[in-house]
Each structure stands twice: as C-alpha cells, then as structure tokens.
Amino acid sequence: MVETVVRAVNNAFIAEDRWRLWLSGLEMTLLITFFALLMGLVVGLFVSVIRVSHDTLEKPNLTIRILNRIVSIYVSIVRGIPVIVQVLLWSFVILATSRNHLLIGSLAFGFNSGAYVSEVFRGGILSIDKGQTEAGRSLGLGYVQTMIKIILPQAIKNCLPAFGNEFISLLKETSVASVGAITELTHVANIIRGRTFDPGPLFFVATIYLILVLFLEFLVKKMEKKLSKSDRRVKPIKRKGLRSN
Amino acid sequence: MISVKGLTKDFGDIKVLRGIDETILQGEKVVVIGPSGGGKSTFLRCLNLMEFPTSGEIWFENEDVSSYRKGHLLNAHRQRMGMVFQHFNLFPHLSVEENITLSPVTLKKASKKQALETAHRLLDRIGLIDKAKNYPATLSGGQKQRVAIVRALAMEPSVMLFDEPTSALDPEMVGEVLDLMKDLAHEGMTMVVVTHEMGFAREVGHRVLFMDEGVIVEQNKPEAFFNNPQSARLQDFLAKVV
Numbered sequence: 393m394v395e396t397v398v399r400a401v402n403n404a405f406i407a408e409d410r411w412r413l414w415l416s417g418l419e420m421t422l423l424i425t426f427f428a429l430l431m432g433l434v435v436g437l438f439v440s441v442i443r444v445s446h447d448t449l450e451k452p453n454l455t456i457r458i459l460n461r462i463v464s465i466y467v468s469i470v471r472g473i474p475v476i477v478q479v480l481l482w483s484f485v486i487l488a489t490s491r492n493h494l495l496i497g498s499l500a501f502g503f504n505s506g507a508y509v510s511e512v513f514r515g516g517i518l519s520i521d522k523g524q525t526e527a528g529r530s531l532g533l534g535y536v537q538t539m540i541k542i543i544l545p546q547a548i549k550n551c552l553p554a555f556g557n558e559f560i561s562l563l564k565e566t567s568v569a570s571v572g573a574i575t576e577l578t579h580v581a582n583i584i585r586g587r588t589f590d591p592g593p594l595f596f597v598a599t600i601y602l603i604l605v606l607f608l609e610f611l612v613k614k615m616e617k618k619l620s621k622s623d624r625r626v627k628p629i630k631r632k633g634l635r636s637n
Numbered sequence: 638m639i640s641v642k643g644l645t646k647d648f649g650d651i652k653v654l655r656g657i658d659e660t661i662l663q664g665e666k667v668v669v670i671g672p673s674g675g676g677k678s679t680f681l682r683c684l685n686l687m688e689f690p691t692s693g694e695i696w697f698e699n700e701d702v703s704s705y706r707k708g709h710l711l712n713a714h715r716q717r718m719g720m721v722f723q724h725f726n727l728f729p730h731l732s733v734e735e736n737i738t739l740s741p742v743t744l745k746k747a748s749k750k751q752a753l754e755t756a757h758r759l760l761d762r763i764g765l766i767d768k769a770k771n772y773p774a775t776l777s778g779g780q781k782q783r784v785a786i787v788r789a790l791a792m793e794p795s796v797m798l799f800d801e802p803t804s805a806l807d808p809e810m811v812g813e814v815l816d817l818m819k820d821l822a823h824e825g826m827t828m829v830v831v832t833h834e835m836g837f838a839r840e841v842g843h844r845v846l847f848m849d850e851g852v853i854v855e856q857n858k859p860e861a862f863f864n865n866p867q868s869a870r871l872q873d874f875l876a877k878v879v
C-alpha cells in the first residue's frame with residue numbers, strides 16, 4: 393500500500409522533474425483565473441450599469457438604448473453557448489493564430505465571466521435602497537455622479553463575497569481550457585497520466601483543486617464576516633496605528 | 638419666492654395632485670398636514686423636481702422651473718432646495734463628515750478643505766463634532782436626522798423641504814430634531830414642512846395647509862387653522878389626530 397503511494401508520487405512528481413510541469417500548470421490556472429476575473433469585473437460592471445440605467449431611467453437616450461441592445465446580445469451569447477464550445481472557438485477560431493495560452497484562456501473565461509458578474513452587479517445595484525439615489529439627486533448630484541459616488545461603492549461592497557465565489561467557480565471552470573490545448577493544471581495532470589499509466593495524477597489534481605477551493609472558501613467566509621461588521625465603526629485615521637473594529 | 642400655478646401630477650391613471658395654487662414667500666414657514674395618500678410628499682417632491690409635474694407651473698425666483706427635465710438646470714434647481722427625508726437616507730459607506738462634503742466637493746461648490754471646514758462648523762453647531770469620523774450606522778436616529786439636515790444645509794439652499802422628518806424616530810429623539818428645525822426657522826430659512834407634529838405647526842408655522850385628495854382643501858394661520866377649522870374634512874381630520 394505505502395509502496396504504491398510512494399511509487400505514484402514518484403511517477404507523478406519526481407520522475408523526469410515532472411513537478412516543474414505541475415507548477416507551470418498551476419501557475420497557468422491561477423493566472424487565467426485571475427485575469428479572467430479581472431476582465432469579468434470590468435465587463436460585468438460596464439454591462440450592469442448600462443442595463444440598470446436603461447431599465448430605471450425614465451427616458452433612456454439613444455446611446456444607452458443601443459448599448460443596452462449590444463450588451464443584451466452579449467449576455468445571450470455567453471449564456472446560450474456551452475463553455476466548452478466557447479473555449480474551442482476562442483482557441484481554434486478567434487485566436488487560432490496565437491499560441492499565447494494565457495491570453496486565450498483569460499479572454500475566453502473573462503468574456504464568459506463578464507456576463508455572470510454583470511448579473512451579480514445588477515442585483516447589487518438594484519438592492520441599494522431607492523432613498524440613496526433620492527438623497528443624492530436631491531443634493532443636486534447628477535445621475536452619473538450619484539451612480540459613481542453613492543450607488544456603486546455600496547453595490548460593489550455588497551457584491552464582494554459573490555466575486556470571491558465567482559473566483560472559485562472560475563478556478564474550477566478553467567479546467568475546461570484543456571480542450572483548447574491550453575496547458576493549465578488539468579491538462580498537465582492528464583499529460584502526466586498518459587506517461588505514468590496510473591491514476592495517481594488524477595487523484596493529485598483533484599486534491600490540489602479541492603485544497604485551493606477550500607482555502608478560498610475560507611477566505612470568502614472571513615471577508616463576509618468582516619464586511620457585515622464594517623459599517624459599524626469609526627473611520628480609521630491612518631492605515632498604521634490602532635486597527636479599526 | 639415659490640409660486641405654484643395649477644400644478645397637477647398623475648402616476649399613470651392615478652391623479653395624485655389635482656391642481657395646486659400656492660405662493661410661498663421668502664422666509665415663510667409653511668406646514669403641510671393631511672391624511673395618508675393625500676399627495677403631501679408628491680407636492681413637496683414636485684417643488685424640487687424629484688417628480689416632474691404633469692401640468693402647471695412652478696415659479697422659483699422669476700424662473701419657471703416646471704419644464705426642467707435633466708442636466709444642469711435641473712440639478713442646479715435641486716441644489717437650491719434642500720430636502721430632508723423621513724428615513725434620513727444618509728450614505729452608509731461614507732463617514733459623517735464625508736456625507737456632508739460629498740455634494741459640495743463633487744459639484745465643485747467648494748474645495749475639499751473649505752467643505753470640511755463648513756462640515757465641521759455645522760457639526761459643531763449640532764453638537765456632533767466628535768462624530769465627524771463615525772459612520773452613520775453608529776448614530777442614533779435623532780443624530781442621523783440632524784446630520785441629514787446639515788448635509789442639506791451644506792449646499793446653502795434657499796429653501797428647505799422636510800417630508801415627515803420625525804416620523805421614523807423614537808419619541809425621545811423627536812425633540813432634538815424639532816429643536817434644530819426651530820433654530821433654522823429663527824434664522825430666517827424658508828421652510829416647507831410635512832409633519833404630524835401639531836405643536837411644531839402651531840409654534841413655528843406661519844401658515845398651515847391641509848391637503849387631501851390632491852388639493853389644498855383649506856389653509857390658514859395656525860391659530861385659526863386649529864381653533865376654527867372651516868371644512869368638514871379638516872374638522873374630521875383634526876378630531877382624529879388631536
């Protein structure tokens with residue numbers, strides 16, 4: 393038994409310096425996840441602000457109506473096409489000439505994530521009490537100023553835990569990138585499996601994902617707790633010195 | 638100062654205001670009372686164009702503002718009319734002083750430094766200077782409403798509109814808010830106040846309006862208004878609330 397495990401570890405990690413492959417795969421997975429989330433946040437914020445403006449303004453102007461149409465189509469596309477097909481399209485059609493795995497993966501998953509993040513943001517924006525907009529507007533602030541200074545900061549803060557969860561979902565979802573020949577963690581594990589002829593690498597890759605996800609979930613929980621307390625405090629004077637709350 | 642002519646407001650099929658004619662003078666304190674759903678809030682919100690009139694005119698210092706729908710004119714008009722809400726509507730993500738400085742600074746009415754000085758002066762005046770760096774969630778209801786009032790004052794409005802400013806407060810906190818409003822009144826601020834505080838109406842009001850079903854049914858000086866109501870509807874209403 394012990395011998396089997398030792399052999400599996402040896403085959404998967406030590407033989408032919410395979411740990412290097414593992415590390416590069418892990419790095420690729422984390423980088424794709426990070427950049428995809430970043431892109432998802434930017435795209436999602438943009439999309440949600442347009443949709444909310446379109447839905448709540450009494451008379452949205454032509455620019456907003458056109459933009460709203462475009463982002464609606466974007467969201468339908470993302471939701472209507474399986475992720476795996478999207479990845480294949482990015483990898484072998486849209487960016488067929490590029491072999492920059494990080495770029496392909498980040499764009500594919502960022503494009504995908506933007507649509508989901510936009511829904512989260514939209515809920516976040518709509519959940520802010522109408523009185524906040526009224527107070528801002530009654531003070532003479534314009535629609536955009538009220539959005540930027542009053543609504544979005546609160547909405548984004550409320551959404552932070554959801555973004556943490558989106559990061560976790562993305563981390564797992566990027567494993568699909570292997571179908572696009574992108575050498576991320578799952579792909580690497582599968583390559584090594586093909587060489588060792590034992591199931592070890594699959595167990596190891598499963599364990600790595602599991603540990604990462606559990607750790608991230610722990611961080612999100614912590615963040616949630618901290619956020620729920622954060623409005624009941626005094627503004628910290630400086631970063632250094634006494635910690636708030 | 639404010640002159641309203643034939644103001645109506647519909648929400649879809651519901652006629653909420655059915656023709657309001659009213660003139661409010663500089664420095665006047667006008668108290669509006671009436672049953673729920675009578676259109677008091679809507680009237681107030683039409684004055685600062687938080688709701689757009691369906692028809693009629695709203696003259697403000699020789700300017701018919703009733704057709705403003707967006708942009709600079711609309712926002713400039715709202716700056717001249719401070720509004721205080723039943724539920725305070727402080728910005729929870731900003732400290733007390735930031736609540737007060739946000740609008741003047743964003744609208745470049747004052748530099749950051751000037752705005753902070755003004756905020757501190759106003760907070761000092763209401764005895765909350767030590768709360769300047771607190772977040773609203775740490776304040777009591779009465780403190781929140783007083784901050785909301787000075788937040789509006791920081792824009793140096795020429796009229797203050799109050800929509801049931803004490804209705805959401807615990808009874809023991811009503812006094813501190815009314816006291817601040819009385820101070821404001823004595824300084825000569827033009828005020829339109831929707832309230833159920835009849836004591837305040839008697840003490841501070843120059844005129845009391847009774848609104849019901851979208852019209853001003855009756856109005857008078859407080860003395861006569863309360864002691865000698867003319868219409869049956871007002872007599873009914875007063876009998877119920879007093």
Ligand SMILES: Nc1ncnc2c1ncn2[C@@H]1O[C@H](COP(=O)(O)OP(=O)(O)OP(=O)(O)O)[C@@H](O)[C@H]1O
Nearest residue numbers: 648649651653671672673674675676677678679680
């Ligand atoms: N945005 C809106 N859309 C549709 N109907 C509205 C809207 N705002 C107000 N109303 C309706 O207009 C009527 C008058 O409302 P308003 O808030 O002006 O009354 P009010 O006198 O302030 O009452 P209260 O004492 O309850 O605050 C109510 O029947 C209300 O349902």
Ligand SMILES: [Mg+2]
Nearest residue numbers: 677678679800
């Ligand atoms: Mg009302």
